[in-house]
Amino acid sequence: MKRVLTIAGSDCSGGAGIQADIKTMSAHGVFAMSVIVSVVAENTSRVIDIQDVTPDMIEKQMDAIYEDIGTDAVKVGMLSTPQCMRAVAKKLTEYRPENIVIDPVMYAKNGCPLMDPRSIDTFKSVVLPLADLLTPNIPEAEEITGMKIETIDDMKAAALKIHEMGCRAVLVKGGHYIGDASDVLFDGETFHFFTTKRIHTKNTHGTGCTLSSAIASNLANGCTMAEAVRRGKNYVTMAIEHALELGKGCGPTNHFYDLYQNGLKTL
């Protein structure tokens, strides 16, 4: 069984963060593990509070993984402060795992901040260069590049600019783009485009976490970058199509819809 680690924040309401990552990885048939960086008291409507795990404890969780089970792919999500970023970057540099997918989480879907705005320079210099794939949404890509992104050409230009900052591939996600849900991948050599019709739903809490974890799982299973993203996009589209009407705000996606259709329901 392939092994995939998520290094991220815990969303107690279950739709995003570590919880979305573990559900996604489990739906892909890989063995999911987690390093918890922050505990977030949040729900479908708001973020109430964030408590970071100490850098020492982040490092010890990473040591626990790499002295024992190891990984075939890693997904990195919410890193709220420069201290958290440095602890994670130190251990990724020490253990050099394959297939690192980094989602530069800055805000929850309801607009609440998850990254201290003073962390962006540390993120760019310390974390971003470790990524085999960086997966910013449009506001995150704007923050990283300082560009305004309004068109697919702007998404392509931002992907190139972020690639020049040192990561191997970039996926600019179009969930926040008006029109179709179009994502642009620059894999270091060529562009690939992944477009689906926009699904009219408010229930998109954790779509970015879900997509990046699906891509990490596909990379662990041996896919090329473009194929891993193509399959990840299909998976997140399925999960949004069958999203759950839970909570009062942006509800969670349905990570196990396909699996349940194919038999688990009868257990």
Ligand SMILES: Nc1ncnc2c1ncn2[C@@H]1O[C@H](COP(=O)(O)OP(=O)(O)OP(=O)(O)O)[C@@H](O)[C@H]1O
């Ligand atoms: N309404 C929608 N219909 C179809 N696809 C969508 C929709 N919203 C988002 N997506 C897709 O979901 C994936 C995640 O993109 P998105 O821009 O929502 O990430 P995100 O903002 O980082 O998510 P989050 O921060 O909530 O975890 C992309 O493939 C995007 O195209």
Ligand SMILES: Cc1ncc(CO)c(N)n1
């Ligand atoms: C813990 C956590 N990570 C990421 C997101 C982004 O969806 C969220 N809402 N919560």
